[in-house]
Amino acid sequence: MNGGANFQTISARDRPLPSGPRPRRRPIAALLAATTACLVPANVPAHAQTATRATTPSTPLTIVGIRAGFAGRFKVGYWTPLEVTVDAGDVPISGRLEVTVLDGDAVPSRTIAPPGEELALGPGEKKTVSMYAKIGQLKSDLTVGFRSGSQLLAARRFSTSEDPELAGIMPSGQALIVALGSPLSTLDALPLDEHGTKVANVDDFDQLPADWWGYEGVDAVILATSGEEISARLSSDSPQSAALERWVQMGGKLILSVGGQAEKVFAPTSPLSALAPGIFEAFVPLRQSAMLETYAEASAPLDVEAPLVWQVPKLRDVRGKIEVYAGNHPRDLPLVVRAPHGFGEVVFAAFDLDGPPLAKWSARPRLVDKLLRRAKPAAAESDTSTLGQVATLGFFDLAGQMQGALDQFPGVPLVPFWLVAVLVSAYIVCIGPLDYFIVKKLLRRMEATWLTFAVTVVVFSGGAWALAYGIKGRELRVNQVDLVDFDAQSSLVRGTTWTSVFSPKIDTYNLSLKPSAVDQPTVAAGSPDARVLFSWQGLPGSGFGGMDARSGSLPLFTDGYDFSATLDRMHRVPIAIWSSRAFVARWWHSGVGQVEAQLSDRGKLVGTLTSHADLDDAVLIYDRWAYPLRQLLKRDRPIDIETQLDPQTVDTYLRHVTAERDRNVAPPYDRGAFDIPRIVEIMTSYELAGGANYTGLAHEYQAFVDLSGLVKNGRAVLVGRSSRPGAELERDEKPLAGAERQQWTFYRYVFPVKDQASP
Numbered sequence: 001m002n003g004g005a006n007f008q009t010i011s012a013r014d015r016p017l018p019s020g021p022r023p024r025r026r027p028i029a030a031l032l033a034a035t036t037a038c039l040v041p042a043n044v045p046a047h048a049q050t051a052t053r054a055t056t057p058s059t060p061l062t063i064v065g066i067r068a069g070f071a072g073r074f075k076v077g078y079w080t081p082l083e084v085t086v087d088a089g090d091v092p093i094s095g096r097l098e099v100t101v102l103d104g105d106a107v108p109s110r111t112i113a114p115p116g117e118e119l120a121l122g123p124g125e126k127k128t129v130s131m132y133a134k135i136g137q138l139k140s141d142l143t144v145g146f147r148s149g150s151q152l153l154a155a156r157r158f159s160t161s162e163d164p165e166l167a168g169i170m171p172s173g174q175a176l177i178v179a180l181g182s183p184l185s186t187l188d189a190l191p192l193d194e195h196g197t198k199v200a201n202v203d204d205f206d207q208l209p210a211d212w213w214g215y216e217g218v219d220a221v222i223l224a225t226s227g228e229e230i231s232a233r234l235s236s237d238s239p240q241s242a243a244l245e246r247w248v249q250m251g252g253k254l255i256l257s258v259g260g261q262a263e264k265v266f267a268p269t270s271p272l273s274a275l276a277p278g279i280f281e282a283f284v285p286l287r288q289s290a291m292l293e294t295y296a297e298a299s300a301p302l303d304v305e306a307p308l309v310w311q312v313p314k315l316r317d318v319r320g321k322i323e324v325y326a327g328n329h330p331r332d333l334p335l336v337v338r339a340p341h342g343f344g345e346v347v348f349a350a351f352d353l354d355g356p357p358l359a360k361w362s363a364r365p366r367l368v369d370k371l372l373r374r375a376k377p378a379a380a381e382s383d384t385s386t387l388g389q390v391a392t393l394g395f396f397d398l399a400g401q402m403q404g405a406l407d408q409f410p411g412v413p414l415v416p417f418w419l420v421a422v423l424v425s426a427y428i429v430c431i432g433p434l435d436y437f438i439v440k441k442l443l444r445r446m447e448a449t450w451l452t453f454a455v456t457v458v459v460f461s462g463g464a465w466a467l468a469y470g471i472k473g474r475e476l477r478v479n480q481v482d483l484v485d486f487d488a489q490s491s492l493v494r495g496t497t498w499t500s501v502f503s504p505k506i507d508t509y510n511l512s513l514k515p516s517a518v519d520q521p522t523v524a525a526g527s528p529d530a531r532v533l534f535s536w537q538g539l540p541g542s543g544f545g546g547m548d549a550r551s552g553s554l555p556l557f558t559d560g561y562d563f564s565a566t567l568d569r570m571h572r573v574p575i576a577i578w579s580s581r582a583f584v585a586r587w588w589h590s591g592v593g594q595v596e597a598q599l600s601d602r603g604k605l606v607g608t609l610t611s612h613a614d615l616d617d618a619v620l621i622y623d624r625w626a627y628p629l630r631q632l633l634k635r636d637r638p639i640d641i642e643t644q645l646d647p648q649t650v651d652t653y654l655r656h657v658t659a660e661r662d663r664n665v666a667p668p669y670d671r672g673a674f675d676i677p678r679i680v681e682i683m684t685s686y687e688l689a690g691g692a693n694y695t696g697l698a699h700e701y702q703a704f705v706d707l708s709g710l711v712k713n714g715r716a717v718l719v720g721r722s723s724r725p726g727a728e729l730e731r732d733e734k735p736l737a738g739a740e741r742q743q744w745t746f747y748r749y750v751f752p753v754k755d756q757a758s759p
Contacts, residue, residue: 059089063144063156064126065165070178070200070207070218072168076138077104077538077547077701078217079567081209084113084144085128086154088121095119095148097129100560104136104538104547105581107574108560115565130210132567135160135169136538138548142166170198171548172540173397173700176217177372178202181224181231181257181354205230210239212246213533213567213586219703220372221247222255225265226352235270245274249342249492250588251704255371259352262313277339277348278315284333286310286326289357295324295336296370298363310357312350320346321713336371340713342492343485343704343750347371397540398683399701403582405674406479406500410742412472412578423464430456472578476739477502481676482726483684483705485748486593493593496705497585497727498537503575508561512569513585515727532568537582540701569733584702585727597751599641599716605753610638615720615747617677619653620645621685622716622753626653633720650711654681654689669695676744677721684719684748687712710750718749 064085074080084097096112096119103109113119113131121127133142138160145155160166170176175197197219202208209215221244225231234241248254256275258265266273266280287310289302312335320339322330337348349371351358358364395401431453439448480499487494495515503509513534542548557574564571575581595615599607605622611633620627620641627645639645651657655666669682682689686699687708699706707717726745729736 061089061091061093061121061146061154062087063146063154066142066144066158067207068166069168070176070202072165073170073176073198073200074135074168075170075172075174075176075217076135077172077540079132079134079213079533079535080217081214082131082133083128083207084131085126086119086121086146088123088125088127090123092120092122093146093148093153094121095146095153097131098145098147099131099133100143100145101133101135102137102140103134103536105536105545105556106137106140107557109134109136109536109563109570110560111563111567112565132211132214134535136536136547138169138171139550171542172538173548173698174198175219175700176200177220177222178215178218179222179224180208180234181227203227203230205233205240208240208243210243212243212250212252214243215247215252218247218252220253220255222257222353222368224257224352224354225261226257226259226355228261231261231265231272235265235267235272237271241271245271245341248275248344248346249490250344250494250586251342252344253347253372253709254341254344255347255349255368257349257351257353258313259350259355260311262350266313275341275346276315277320277337277346278318278334281314281316283311284314286312286333286335288326291324291326291335292367293363296363296367298361298366300362302357302361302363310351315348315350320348338709338713340710340715340750342487342490343494343707343710345709345713347373395539395541395546395697396543397698397701398679398686398695399537399699400539400541400546401671401674401697402481402498402676402679402683403500403537403539405676405679406481406498406582407580408674409477409479409502409580411475411740412477412502415471423460427456427460430460468578472504474504476504476736477741478729478736478739479742480725480727480729480744481680482743482745483680483748484726484745485707485750486591486595487750488593488597489750489752491590491592493589493591495585495587495589495726496702497587497729498582499585499729500580500582501575501729502578502580504578506574506577508572508574510569510571510732511573511583512730512733513587513727514730515587515589516725531566532585532587534568534570534583534585535563536570537584538701539582540698587727593747593749595718595749597716597718597749599751600754601714604642605647605716606642608638608640609633609718610636612636613722613724613747615718615722618718618720620716620718621650621653621688621711623711623714624650626650628653629720650685650688651690654685655694669697671696680744680746681719684746685711707748707750714753714755716751716753718751720747721745722747 064087066085067083068074069080082099084099086097096114098110098112100108100110111131111133113129119127119129135142140160142158142160143155144158146153158166160169177197177199179199179201181203215221223234234244244254254275262280262283264270266276293301312333314333318331318334318337320337322334322337324336326333326335335350339346339348353364353368358367395404435449435452435456438452439446478499478501480497483496485494497513501509511534513532515532538547539545540547542550556576559574561573562571563569573581594611594613596610597607599605605625605627609620612635614635615633618629618633620629625647626649627641627647629639629645632639632644657664657666682695683699683705685708686695686703686706688711689695692698711717722745724745725743
C-alpha cells in the first residue's frame with residue numbers, strides 16, 4: 001500500500017526506554033555529517049541546508065471518535081447503528097473500518113464497513129462512516145480499527161463502563177423510545193420508573209439509520225412533525241425514510257403525531273403518506289377537549305385560553321381502530337387511530353404533541369403513555385413464588401425459554417450430578433487410600449506409586465473420554481424453529497429462525513441461512529428487498545450467562561469471528577466440543593402465501609378460507625375469538641367460517657381452559673417446560689394470552705413476533721404447523737451435511753377483514 005510504511009502503530013510514548021549508559025555515536029554521527037555534506041550542493045545557503053536536514057514527522061491515521069445508537073442510547077443484544085469518524089493524516093489511504101465487540105457468549109465478533117468498495121481518504125481528509133455492531137455484554141469493550149489489506153493501521157478501544165460514547169448502553173429488556181423531530185422534553189416526565197423506559201430525543205436527520213435493523217433495539221418511535229426540518233427530510237425519498245417504514249412493516253411501532261404539517265406530511269408524493277391510516281382531506285376546527293381528557297384519564301382539564309378553537313387534520317377512508325374521535329360517529333373526526341402496517345403498527349394522533357395546547361398540559365405524559373399502550377413488566381405483575389425455578393434455569397424472558405428448549409438434543413442427555421460425584425469420589429479413593437494400600441501392603445514398595453498413580457490417571461482419563469463419547473456422541477446436531485409470516489395486504493413475507501448447533505468436536509463453522517418458504521416471489525432474489533440477517537442469539541436477563549449481567553462473562557475463545565459485510569453470514573464461528581451455540585436469523589421478501597381468505601365483520605366473522613398447502617393444528621384468531629380448524633382444513637377445499645367453525649374465546653383457547661364439573665379450569669403456564677409448540681404459541685400471542693399475568697415471563701427481547709396487536713387492530717391471523725421447512729441452515733454455503741436435525745415450522749397468514757358492521 002502506498003504510504004503504508006509512514007504510519008506508526010506504536011506512539012513514541014509507548015516505546016520502551018533504553019536502560020544503562022548510552023553508546024557513543026560519534027563515529028556514526030560523523031559519517032552521517034560527511035554524507036550529508038556530499039549530498040547538499042555548495043551554493044545552498046546555510047539556513048536552507050538546515051531546513052534540508054530537518055525532517056517533518058507525518059501525522060498518522062487516527063480514529064477520531066464514535067457515536068452509538070440514538071442520542072447515545074442503545075441496548076445490548078440488538079443491532080446498533082454506529083458512526084465512526086476517521087482522520088487520514090498526511091498520507092492518502094484506503095481500506096475498511098472494523099468494529100470488534102463481545103457477543104452473548106463473550107466471544108469477539110467483528111463487523112466491517114463499508115460493505116461495497118473500500119473507503120478512500122485523501123491527505124488531511126476526515127470521513128464519518130455508518131456501520132453496525134451487536135454488543136452482547138453489558139460490560140465490555142468496543143474496538144474500532146482501520147485495516148488496509150492485512151495491515152491494521154490504527155485502532156482505538158472504547159469501554160462501556162469508562163467512555164461517555166458508550167455510557168448509554170441499556171439492558172436487553174429495558175424499553176427504549178426514540179422521539180424524532182422537535183425534542184419532547186417533557187417526555188422525561190413520563191411515569192418511566194415503573195417501566196424502566198428511556199427516551200432518546202433525536203432532532204438531527206443525519207443521525208437516523210439508513211437500514212431498518214438499525215431500529216431493532218427500539219420499542220417505539222414517536223415522530224413529531226411540527227419540526228419542519230426533520231419532517232421535510234423524512235417526507236423526501238431517502239434511505240432513512242425507507243428504513244423507518246420497513247422497520248414498521250417488520251413489526252415496529254410508530255406514533256405519528258401530525259398536526260399543522262399534515263398537508264405536507266401526507267402529500268401523495270411523500271413517503272410518509274404510506275404510513276397514514278387514511279387520506280388527508282382538510283383542516284377542521286376542534287372546539288372541545290373532553291374526549292382527550294377522558295382518553296388520557298387526566299385529573300386536570302386541558303388548560304387553554306378562552307374558548308378552544310383547535311385546527312386538526314381530518315382523514316377520510318380511515319382504516320384501523322379509531323380510539324378517540326369528535327362528533328357523533330367515529331369516522332366524523334378521528335383523533336387517535338391504530339392501524340396495522342405490514343406486521344407493525346402506526347398510531348396516528350391528529351395533533352402536535354410538542355405544540356400548543358398540549359405542550360404545557362400536565363396530563364401530556366399520560367396521553368403519550370396511552371398512545372404507546374405499554375404493558376407492565378413481568379416482575380411487577382407475575383407471581384414470584386416460582387421464580388426460583390426460572391432463575392435456576394437461567395431465563396426470565398420467553399426468548400430464553402425458547403433457547404433452553406432448543407438446547408435439548410435427543411441422544412445427548414445431561415450428565416446427572418450424582419454420576420459426576422460418584423466418579424470424582426472413586427477417583428479420589430483410587431489415587432489416595434487404595435493406592436497407598438496397594439503399594440504399602442501388597443507390593444511393599446512405596447516407590448511403585450510412580451507407576452500405580454500414572455496407571456490410575458490414565459485409566460480414569462480414558463474412562464472419562466469413553467464415557468463422554470458414549471453419552472454425547474459423535475454426531476453434529478441441529479435444532480431449528482422457523483416462523484414464517486405472510487401479510488396478504490402488502491405481500492410481505494417475514495421469517496424468523498431460531499437454531500442451535502451442537503458440535504461433537506472443537507471446530508469453526510462458516511454459517512448462513514437460505515430461506516425456502518417464499519411462494520411465487522414478486523421480487524428477484526438478491527435485490528435489496530430480499531435479505532437475510534444472521535447472527536448469534538443471546539440470553540436476556542442478568543442470570544448466569546445472561547447478556548445483562550453487570551460482571552460480564554468469561555470468554556471461552558479469544559480468537560474472534562467475522563460477520564460478512566452484508567450481515568447475512570458468519571465466518572469461523574468457534575464451538576467447543578460437546579457444546580452448542582444459538583443463532584437467530586431474520587429474513588424478508590415479497591411474495592404471496594398459499595392460503596386465500598375473503599373475510600368480513602358483520603358483528604361476527606364471516607367468509608371463506610381456502611388453503612393450497614397442508615397445515616396441521618391450524619387456528620384462525622380474530623378479535624376476541626379463536627376458530628380451531630382441527631381436521632377441516634383440507635388442501636384446495638374452501639371452509640365457510642360461519643357454518644363450519646365453532647368459535648371459542650381466545651382466552652379459553654390459549655390458556656387451554658377445560659371444564660371440570662361446574663367450573664372452568666386453566667392450568668398455569670409451565671415456565672420450566674421445553675415444549676416448543678407451546679412456547680411458540682405463547683410467544684406469538686403473548687398479549688392475547690394475558691402477558692406476564694399468565695406466563696410470569698417477560699416478552700421484551702423478541703416481542704416483534706407477537707401479533708396480538710394486529711388482532712386487536714382488526715386483522716385475522718391464521719396459524720398452523722407444516723412439515724415444509726421455512727429455511728435451511730448452511731455451512732460453507734452448502735446444506736449442512738451429516739447433521740441430525742429436529743425442525744419445527746410454523747406458518748402465519750395475516751388477512752384484512754372488511755368491516756361491514758354498522759357504526
